[in-house]
């Protein structure tokens with residue numbers, strides 16, 4: 001029986017070697033391995049994996065095409081719902097989504113849906129279903145602010161419908177968190193992200209970098225002076241949070257965003273670039289999400305002894321299970337149920353350590369996770385020379401503050417309905433700018449929904 005086949009293991013770089021380089025950790029499946037893994041799928045009549053996928057990719061259908069060795073059809077099926085299969089196959093939290101719902105997972109190991117999606121995306125037969133030559137322009141212009149997954153997905157869907165689309169990006173490279181946040185060893189920039197962005201460009205989407213919406217251009221100037229009939233805001237949530245504890249201004253304290261941007265976008269780890277970075281001898285990373293895992297594994301690769309400090313227990317770690325597993329294999333130390341109370345400095349204003357307190361878990365809070373409570377008198381110090389704060393991010397208020405009538409929440413998130421419509425007519429928004437820090441697939445899904453809504457809005461005006 002098909003489900004008696006054990007899950008096909010995926011080849012990875014040796015942990016001791018990869019902890020010293022920035023090359024991709026996981027090699028992925030080759031065609032033979034992918035076809036064997038695909039053959040484990042039971043092709044359920046009511047596929048729970050599809051329901052559990054935020055964009056409802058027809059998973060058993062693409063997998064059944066793979067069983068037949070027809071990668072091209074598998075890619076076309078995925079392309080109906082996802083424009084970033086190589087990215088999502090690598091970074092989606094599959095264990096809580098599609099694979100978490102796989103029936104094989106009840107008694108054994110679920111189908112490796114993420115690795116299969118990655119294989120299909122990487123094979124890219126026929127450019128994952130994009131049709132750059134068959135597009136008929138419809139004469140309407142839409143502006144997209146931000147080139148992360150939400151902006152790219154919105155722009156590519158609109159371009160396929162015939163819209164003239166221009167993306168305005170604040171940084172000097174397109175891709176959002178995919179290029180400035182997630183490290184090369186998890187998501188290769190040129191080979192994977194660059195190729196997905198090239199495909200968006202091949203659809204005719206223009207990307208202008210180094211343009212800060214809210215400063216260089218505004219939503220009003222785009223609509224009133226430059227003739228854009230609608231604007232999609234996909235500006236993400238790039239504003240880092242700090243704890244507000246003593247010592248956060250010392251030399252050697254970074255936000256994870258700054259640390260990762262230097263390492264990734266500005267290639268600080270590459271000797272051919274002169275971007276400075278300092279990971280120290282011992283780096284303490286505060287937090288337990290994907291961002292914390294990326295920062296700690298980057299610090300380790302830059303030569304530091306690297307430690308995670310997290311106030312809850314391992315069970316509550318929000319990071320993807322695979323990242324936690326990889327971090328442990330690479331020799332990262334995890335100090336659970338530990339919370340910083342003060343960063344300690346030396347006479348030169350540099351970090352010399354961090355004072356922490358032990359925690360225990362109480363009743364569940366509004367997030368459903370048991371809330372951490374300080375154990376009185378349990379303070380202790382960890383000696384270190386770098387502290388990296390990975391405590392979450394919020395949307396930057398710049399665009400909202402420069403746009404009249406754009407409603408935001410107390411946390412700075414743009415208020416939008418499920419189709420991305422905001423309180424300003426013709427202005428749509430999606431991704432982290434609306435939800436706060438979330439996931440690539442949700443951002444991509446929001447961009448696609450907004451593209452459909454923008455099309456509906458512009459067509460309705462035409463009538």
Ligand SMILES: Cc1cc2nc3c(=O)[nH]c(=O)nc-3n(C[C@H](O)[C@H](O)[C@H](O)COP(=O)(O)OP(=O)(O)OC[C@H]3O[C@@H](n4cnc5c(N)ncnc54)[C@H](O)[C@@H]3O)c2cc1C
Pocket residue numbers: 091092093145146147148149150151168169170171174175176177178181182211212213214234235236237238260290291294320396398399430431432433437438439440441443
């Ligand atoms: C380090 C890190 C690791 C992560 N790991 C994972 C993971 O493993 N799996 C997962 O699913 N998710 C992960 N995430 C979350 C995921 O990357 C985000 O949810 C997703 O990228 C959000 O997409 P977005 O398009 O909304 O915003 P972003 O990707 O943030 O893109 C927004 C873009 O808008 C630009 N911008 C901002 N302001 C302006 C402006 N005023 N004018 C013009 N442009 C502007 C930004 O420069 C950026 O390029 C991670 C996030 C980080 C930071």
